[in-house]
Amino acid sequence: MAKKEKIRRPKAEAPKGFRDYFGAEVTERKAMLDAIAKVYHLYGFEALESSAVETVEALGKFLPDVDRPNEGVFAWQEDEDAEWMALRYDLTAPLARVYAQHRNDLPTPYRRYAMGPVWRNEKPGPGRFRQFYQCDADTVGTASVAADAEICAMLADTLEAVGIARGDYVIRVNNRKVLNGVLEVAGLSGDDKERERGIVLRAIDKLDRLGVEGVRALLGAGRKDESGDFADGAGLKDEQISVIMTFVQANETATRILEKAATDEISLGFGGSNQIRAMYAADPQTQRPAGGDSVSSGYRSTVTLGHLGEIVGTSIIGLEGVSELKQIANLLEAQGYGPDRIVIDPSVVRGLGYYTGPVYEAELTFDVQNDKGQTVQFGSVAGGGRYDDLVTRFTGQAVPATGVSIGVDRLLAALTAKGRIDRTPRGPVIVTVMDRDRMADYQSICADLRKAGIRAEVYLGNPKNFGNQLKYADKRGSPAAIIQGTDEAARGVVQVKDLILGAKLAQEASLEEWKENPSQSEVALSDLVPFLQKLLA
RNA sequence: GCCGCCGUAGCUCAGUUGGUUAGAGCGCCUGAUUGUGGAUCAGGAGGUCCCCCGUUCGAGCCGGGGCGGUGGUACCA
Numbered sequence: 001m002a003k004k005e006k007i008r009r010p011k012a013e014a015p016k017g018f019r020d021y022f023g024a025e026v027t028e029r030k031a032m033l034d035a036i037a038k039v040y041h042l043y044g045f046e047a048l049e050s051s052a053v054e055t056v057e058a059l060g061k062f063l064p065d066v067d068r069p070n071e072g073v074f075a076w077q078e079d080e081d082a083e084w085m086a087l088r089y090d091l092t093a094p095l096a097r098v099y100a101q102h103r104n105d106l107p108t109p110y111r112r113y114a115m116g117p118v119w120r121n122e123k124p125g126p127g128r129f130r131q132f133y134q135c136d137a138d139t140v141g142t143a144s145v146a147a148d149a150e151i152c153a154m155l156a157d158t159l160e161a162v163g164i165a166r167g168d169y170v171i172r173v174n175n176r177k178v179l180n181g182v183l184e185v186a187g188l189s190g191d192d193k194e195r196e197r198g199i200v201l202r203a204i205d206k207l208d209r210l211g212v213e214g215v216r217a218l219l220g221a222g223r224k225d226e227s228g229d230f231a232d233g234a235g236l237k238d239e240q241i242s243v244i245m246t247f248v249q250a251n252e253t254a255t256r257i258l259e260k261a262a263t264d265e266i267s268l269g270f271g272g273s274n275q276i277r278a279m280y281a282a283d284p285q286t287q288r289p290a291g292g293d294s295v296s297s298g299y300r301s302t303v304t305l306g307h308l309g310e311i312v313g314t315s316i317i318g319l320e321g322v323s324e325l326k327q328i329a330n331l332l333e334a335q336g337y338g339p340d341r342i343v344i345d346p347s348v349v350r351g352l353g354y355y356t357g358p359v360y361e362a363e364l365t366f367d368v369q370n371d372k373g374q375t376v377q378f379g380s381v382a383g384g385g386r387y388d389d390l391v392t393r394f395t396g397q398a399v400p401a402t403g404v405s406i407g408v409d410r411l412l413a414a415l416t417a418k419g420r421i422d423r424t425p426r427g428p429v430i431v432t433v434m435d436r437d438r439m440a441d442y443q444s445i446c447a448d449l450r451k452a453g454i455r456a457e458v459y460l461g462n463p464k465n466f467g468n469q470l471k472y473a474d475k476r477g478s479p480a481a482i483i484q485g486t487d488e489a490a491r492g493v494v495q496v497k498d499l500i501l502g503a504k505l506a507q508e509a510s511l512e513e514w515k516e517n518p519s520q521s522e523v524a525l526s527d528l529v530p531f532l533q534k535l536l537a
Numbered sequence: 538g539c540c541g542c543c544g545u546a547g548c549u550c551a552g553u554u555g556g557u558u559a560g561a562g563c564g565c566c567u568g569a570u571u572g573u574g575g576a577u578c579a580g581g582a583g584g585u586c587c588c589c590c591g592u593u594c595g596a597g598c599c600g601g602g603g604c605g606g607u608g609g610u611a612c613c614a
Contacts, residue, residue, distance in 0.1 A: 014605095060614065072613065089614065122613055123538095202612090230539085231611065352614065434572065463571090470574040485572060499574075506575040514575070 002050050017130030018120075024425050026180070029412055032162050033115050033135060036406060039138045039158045040113035043150070048112040050094045056084035058097045060393070070272035087119040091136040092390065092403060099140050099401075100394030109141040115408070127413060138403025140391065145324050148358040148386060149331035151404050155362055155382055156341050160412065163420050164364065169381075172292035173360045175325050176385070178308055179204075179247070179349060181318015185311075199234040204248055204349050208286050215248055216241060234508040247311055250346040251287040254304045255279055261303075274299055289343040290365060299338035301329060304344050321357075328358060339479040344515060350383055357386030360404065368417045371490045377416055382406040427476030428455040429532060433463035441489065445528070454536065473499055479536055481506075481521075482528070492525050498535060 014020055021029070021335075037047070056075055072511035075086035083489050088094050091114045099110055115135040124130055125245070137154065139147045152171055159169050183189055188196055203210075203218035208392070217223040219241045222233035236244070262275035275344030291297055305326055325344055332342050350359045362382040391399035415421050432447045433439065442458045449456035459469045474482045483495040502519040506515025522527075523531045 038561085093543070093614075125608095351612095354614075432573090465571070466573060467570075469573095472574095474574050481573085483573075487572090495573090497573075502574065 010149030016131075017128075019129060019396040020187060023462055028416075028421055029133065029408060032412060033133070036408070037113060037115065037150075039161050040135075043111075043137070043154045043157075045111045045113040045137050048087075048095070048098065048114045049116070050091075050098050050114065052088055052116070054083055054088055054097065056086045058394075059086055059088070059093050060390075072121055074119050089120050091116070091134050091162045091405065092138065092387070095136075095138055095140065096390040096401075097394065100391050100398070102385075103395070105391055106213075106519075109139050109147070111139050113137040127410070129409070133408040135404055135406045135408050138379065139399055140401040141399055142402075143388070143400040145327050145358065145509070146331055147334075148324075148360075148402050149328045151384065151402060152328070152342050152360055153335055153337045153403055155360070155384075155406075156337055158406065159362060159382075163415060167292060167340065167365050169341075169362055169364050170289075171342040171360055171362045172348045173325065173328060173342060173358060173386060174344070174346055174348040175358050176349075176355050177317050177321025177357060177478050178346065178350050179311060179321075179322065180314035181315035181501065182244060183317045184253050184317060185313055186240040187331050188236075196234045196236065198353065199232070201349055201353070202351055203234070204347070207248060207347055208288075210248065212245070212414065216245060219244055219528045243311075249344065250307055251289070251306065252310065253307055254300060255282060255287050257303050257307065258300065269387040278303070279512075281488060286347070288347055289339075289345050291343050292365075294338040294340040297343055298333075301339050301344045304346065308346060324358060334437050350385060350424060352385075354387045354390060355385040356388040358402070359383075359385035362406075366418065368414055368483075378410075380407075381411045381414060407518055427473070427478035428457045429480050429482060430469070430473040430478045431456060431458045431482045432466070432469045432473075432484075433459050434466070434483060435489075436463055438489065441484070445484070445494070445525070448529065449532065452533070454532055456528070470497075470499075474503070480532060488522075493522050494525055494528060496521050496523050496528070496531060496535070 017340070041047070056073075059073070073086045073089050074086050077084055087259050095112065095114065099106065111472060113136060116133065117131050118134050121129050121130060137151065139151070152173060154168075155171055180189070183193075183197060183200065188200065200219060203215045206218075207215055210223075214223060218231060218233050219236050220233050220238075221235065222231055224230045258275050258279040262279060265271065265275060274296060277293065278299040281291075281293055281296040281300050289297060289300055305322060308325075309319065309322045311405060314320060329342075329344060331339070348359055348361050352362065360383065363379045366380055368378050382404060384402070386400065386402040388398065388400040391401060412421070429449060431442045431449075433442055439458070446456050446458045459472060461468065463469065470481060479498070479500055481497040483497060484493075484533060488494055497520045505519055506514050521531075
């Protein structure tokens with residue numbers, strides 16, 4: 001019999017890896033973007049908004065499979081023979097295209113900032129989405145390390161501008177040239193060693209997670225993890241592995257050198273306090289420099305640079321890298337950005353293949369708890385570096401560039417988890433509807449509030465059940481409700497119900513007490529605006 | 538991609554050795570109460586038990602396959 005026809009309904013669900021952002025989430029992010037843009041602008045960078053869609057060809061050769069370009073990116077073809085199009089996966093590749101296209105009209109160096117969503121077609125995870133915001137600043141057209149130093153300084157200013165206190169973050173700087181020098185010493189500089197270099201790079205990047213032995217395994221035969229998955233190794237010889245491991249353990253070695261210096265000083269009858277403090281100016285787990293104290297961190301940087309010089313030996317490129325790091329440190333010091341905030345850290349490599357010089361990364365040094373109360377490793381909130389070959393793809397000419405990218409969503413999540421951002425929604429004042437035929441009066445009250453700059457609205461739902469109107473106001477997080485029945489209207493007054501106070505009383509007081517004290521005041525209509533202004537203050 | 542765990546109401550989950558009509562809490566809706574939020578009380582709506590095949594007189598439960606989710610790992614321009 002009239003069995004209900006099965007209607008196939010669409011699932012009301014955002015696609016995997018995507019989500020919706022409500023109210024405060026949107027306004028908070030906008031406030032953060034504005035704060036970041038203000039700093040970028042102050043440093044002389046120009047705004048740029050480029051298209052969200054690019055041709056796959058322009059986006060780059062970083063796609064693993066030309067026949068299936070939607071691996072990792074959202075890409076499509078209009079028809080069989082048409083060009084592949086894709087949503088941008090970062091803001092750097094589009095910048096290279098924009099600069100190449102408009103280079104005759106743009107100043108050199110070209111300094112621009114850009115912000116907006118980017119898309120990646122990858123497996124989503126907790127706190128990891130397929131659409132997220134980036135906020136970048138880049139300088140195109142100069143090879144000077146002063147550009148790199150400037151970006152590091154600006155990154156420090158930016159983090160402080162969005163509410164991260166000095167000491168709650170550290171910016172780590174390294175140089176790909178140092179790593180390339182090490183690879184050269186290990187005999188991995190040939191064009192045919194591309195694959196090995198990639199594995200080495202990624203292995204070093206995982207030091208903090210896999211530990212020294214894990215990295216060593218990846219450099220050699222490979223590594224089988226607890227989940228049963230096997231990762232292919234680079235298959236290097238023992239001598240090669242030990243060269244690279246010396247580099248990998250550079251931070252630990254720096255600690256040991258400082259330790260020895262301290263004991264030597266003490267055995268000679270000196271205090272050795274600077275050496276001891278420098279020894280401890282690092283994360284106890286990873287031995288990565290942690291900033292925080294200018295003198296000891298500076299001392300540590302000097303030791304690290306000296307050690308790096310020894311590792312790269314006679315490699316020209318390696319020595320160049322060490323020298324650039326020294327220059328950057330000096331430039332930053334001169335501007336007042338000491339090693340308490342920006343440190344030299346050889347363990348920073350960044351996974352991306354396109355970096356050619358200095359690379360940098362910003363990390364938060366305070367603990368962040370997740371919803372289960374566990375302390376969670378937050379990783380980096382911003383990163384960047386020098387990429388001298390990206391524009392060359394278009395022009396054929398060498399166009400050096402350097403820049404930084406801030407992961408805005410991550411930064412927001414960290415600040416929210418830390419309680420630095422107040423998430424309690426603040427709703428509008430609700431003008432309730434007591435008499436349905438007096439809507440015009442209510443709208444008029446509401447209009448007066450709006451003219452005075454008070455966020456307000458008239459209840460537009462079904463006014464039959466008055467209780468529902470207050471429930472609505474409650475759900476909106478409204479600070480107050482305005483009530484005016486026939487009685488009040490005749491006397492030219494309104495009832496103002498303080499919902500925040502009321503809710504507080506409801507928790508503490510008994511039912512009877514609460515009913516008797518409705519946290520409500522009668523106010524003359526003419527006094528309503530000043531009354532509310534005082535209440536909302 | 539690989540490995541493990543999971544899939545029952547909007548949410549969190551029970552569900553006995555395989556047995557009739559699948560339950561609870563929370564949430565939602567209606568009413569007690571068309572002039573007052575919380576609480577209480579009464580009532581109500583809401584399910585292809587992820588899908589398919591098989592075993593069985595009989596499957597939410599057993600077997601096989603698929604799909605989906607999740608955690609780890611790999612990749613991440």
